[in-house]
Structures are given as C-alpha cells and as structure tokens.
Amino acid sequence: MGTFIQGYLLMLGLIMPIGMQNAFVLSQGIHRQHHYLVATICTLADLFLVSLSVYGLGSLLTRHPLLEKLFILAGCIFLLYYAMVCLRRAWRASYPSSAEPAQQRQRRQVIMATLGITLLNPHVYLDTLLIWGSYAVGIPAHARPWLIIGGVSASLCWFFLLASAGAYLAPWLSRPRTQQLLNIVIALVVLILAMQLLAHLY
Secondary structure, three states: OHHHHHHHHHHHHHHOOOOHHHHHHHHHHHHOOOHHHHHHHHHHHHHHHHHHHHHHHHHHHHHOHHHHHHHHHHHHHHHHHHHHHHHHHHHHHHOHHHOOOOOOOOHHHHHHHHHHHHHOOHHHHHHHHHHHHHHHOOOOHHHHHHHHHHHHHHHHHHHHHHHHHHHHOHHHHOOHHHHHHHHHHHHHHHHHHHHHHHHOOO
C-alpha cells in the first residue's frame, strides 16, 4: 500500500501543474466534446508511458544524449506551434467578424488531437519518463506494479475531475472573453515551457 501511495503522489505532482494536456482536457469539457473519452485516453497513455519508464525506457534517454537533444528540439517546435494556435484563437475572439464558426469535432479528430497533445509533448519524455524511471530504481521489482497502479489511479482521478469541472463550469468558461483570456494564458505557459526546454540544449 505504501508503494501505491508513493506512485499516486508522484503522479499528482507531475500532472497537476497547468500544461497543454490539462488545458486540452479542460477545453474539451467546456465544449462537452467527448471529454470523458479524452480523459480515458490520457489515463491509458499514462499507463503505457509509466509502464515503459518503470521497466527501463527512462534510462534510454539518459544514455543517449543525442536522442535526448532531438526530443528537445522536436518538442520546442511543437510547443511554439501550439502557442501560435492559442494566440490565433485569442485574436479571433477579439474580432468576432473574422472568426470562423465553431465546429463540432468528430470522435476520430478528438482521438487524434488527444494522442498528439499527449505523445508529442516533450515533457512526457523529458520529465515523466526520466523521473519515473529513476524513481523506480529504488523500488523492489515485486512492488513496481503497485507503483504503476498508484500513478495511473492518480491520472484517472485527475483527468476525469478536469473533464467534469470543464463541463460543470462551461456556462462561465465558454464566454468569449474568458476563452480569450484562457488561450492567452495557455500560450504564455507553453512559451515558457519552450524556453525551459531550449535551456536543456546548452
């Protein structure tokens, strides 16, 4: 049980800070567009990635600096692109006449977007994988499944809480001015993450 709690708290510490994935889950909740499906995919992705990390993948990046730098560079490009998308949304919210009408995303589009936000996020590999991999070294082999179960349980609770909160607060969060502010905040956070990643290259 102690290992389960360790995994639970470790995952909460990694996923609770605001980031692209959390913002995306919250946004899908606000629009009530397959938000529980998104929460499920994010949880399953954490199960997959944490399992890989605990059982050895996390050490791969530490042993191959060039591979780590490629991840960082690709991640920076992705983060900058996502920041531009958020700023463009904020700009269009300021000028309704130039904004395109919102379209309901199809299930397949939502799945692909969720996988992209999750698996193309460099912090998944540079933080989550490395941290989980190094943390698991001090855990006996027979207890590691409980570490994973604890972490995935935290993901399940957190992502479904975000999706539900987005849907519940939708009347307030879906206001154009609130959406504009939210997109600006997300863009600034993503730009800060990109700068932090660039610092790893030097």
